[in-house]
Amino acid sequence: MIYDNEKCPVCGHRTMTAVNCEKEAATICMSHCYECSFFIRMFAHCSYRRQFADKKRIISEQERVRGMIRKFKGSTVNNQEENRKNE
């Protein structure tokens, strides 16, 4: 358990079968989790944090790849020029 609330913020009852809800920042009844729009039934997993975390990761990944391409292009251009000088 990450959160230590005794009562479920969704229904106000004491949580019996509780799950950590990052959206509510509390433990909630498991049944609310299944009803939530962030819950992906196919993976039986909450997608709340992942949605935001993935966006950041995808952007940084794109930047990383772009940087690699820039370096690669730069190095091949330099190599070609050096080859020409050597010829």
Ligand SMILES: [Zn+2]
């Ligand atoms: Zn509840």
